[in-house]
């Protein structure tokens with residue numbers, strides 16, 4: 001069977017790849033097991049040295065990776081550097097520079113007669129499954145720390161980005177990475193499912209909550225660990241003293257960049273009623289100043305969604321809101337004259353909790369707004385979701401920001417648009433947004449067996 005890659009901007013086929021067969025998948029998992037011993041024997045230092053060579057090879061061909069990503073999933077070329085490529089390189093470098101520090105053994109207890117030493121050991125062969133929304137960054141986030149700690153990886157990228165991950169595989173094949181330590185398989189969810197039924201020791205899955213739940217049930221049956229980075233519906237609470245410029249910049253970037261297809265992106269705006277009108281107007285003006293269109297045009301900031309299917313799903317959510325009397329401030333429909341994967345940047349007011357646009361994760365350029373009068377009311381609205389990935393607070397009152405941050409049930413919180421994304425900071429969610437954390441010492445340790453050895457003094 002062939003996996004076809006479709007350009008969402010033109011609806012044309014960019015290329016195709018043979019889907020992996022069950023036999024090929026089995027062989028790659030077996031090869032990963034065989035490769036592990038030698039890979040482990042290199043120690044963290046030796047593995048980092050080889051991965052420095054992988055980084056160099058990828059860095060030399062970053063533009064090629066970016067170009068094929070834009071064609072495959074529509075991320076504007078004006079943004080892919082900062083959103084995906086440079087970010088991926090920054091994380092890769094940080095992991096390499098900090099691995100030894102966080103994977104070194106440490107003493108957890110000591111008295112006159114005994115020393116307890118903690119060792120971070122690999123778990124084994126990891127099945128890594130990723131989505132399409134940040135093709136390079138997600139690959140780096142999920143694969144590199146596994147390789148550093150000593151877990152060989154069999155990787156399945158999303159079908160939409162099959163040509164991106166194939167290019168990454170080809171580039172890595174020119175590096176000094178030993179055979180079997182990293183390999184890729186190709187195909188849809190069925191192929192991913194074959195992989196997780198194989199003899200693997202760990203699953204690292206990034207994707208939707210629905211698929212994550214299914215994968216978690218298979219992992220629990222096998223009694224192996226599943227690290228799950230899932231969906232989100234991040235609230236932003238805007239208090240009456242917020243700086244309007246900070247609000248519009250934060251909301252625009254975190255809701256409309258990558259056409260709204262960001263897991264921890266800002267998906268529900270909760271504004272104090274006294275400044276709601278001003279914020280609405282500023283956001284509408286901001287959107288009017290942006291160019292929507294072909295993502296290969298450097299002046300375009302908003303491209304298509306990843307596929308017609310994704311735009312159709314968004315249309316259902318928006319139409320449900322409009323039928324329930326939401327007020328369209330701008331947008332509200334698919335874009336005319338462009339492919340069916342384009343949706344107008346949209347803002348909806350008069351939103352109520354029974355609308356899909358509020359209660360479900362929205363993966364597109366659509367912002368629903370609700371208003372509040374008291375802090376408790378704002379928090380209740382913000383926490384009224386099954387998700388708990390990102391959260392945003394906008395206020396000039398630092399005490400209030402701290403108080404609200406402590407009550408927001410999300411794994412990551414940005415105050416006034418400051419970035420929580422840094423390779424040293426944990427990334428992950430509360431509730432149905434996932435289990436476990438990526439990055440920093442937290443991310444390394446998630447991928448390890450943690451052993452304690454007690455010895456006499």
Ligand code: NAP
Nearest residue numbers: 130131157158159188189192193207208211229230231263
């Ligand atoms: P998805 O449909 O869950 O797919 C994710 C990956 O899982 C793809 O590679 C997919 O393959 C594969 N897959 C699907 N069914 C499977 C199965 N039964 N067994 C094994 N693998 C299976 O998610 P998506 O639409 O690609 O991505 C969007 C979602 O990801 C959103 O909910 C977003 O919030 C979430 N996300 C979360 C994070 C995070 O860090 N928390 C980051 C990015 C995205 P195919 O696509 O080839 O079918």
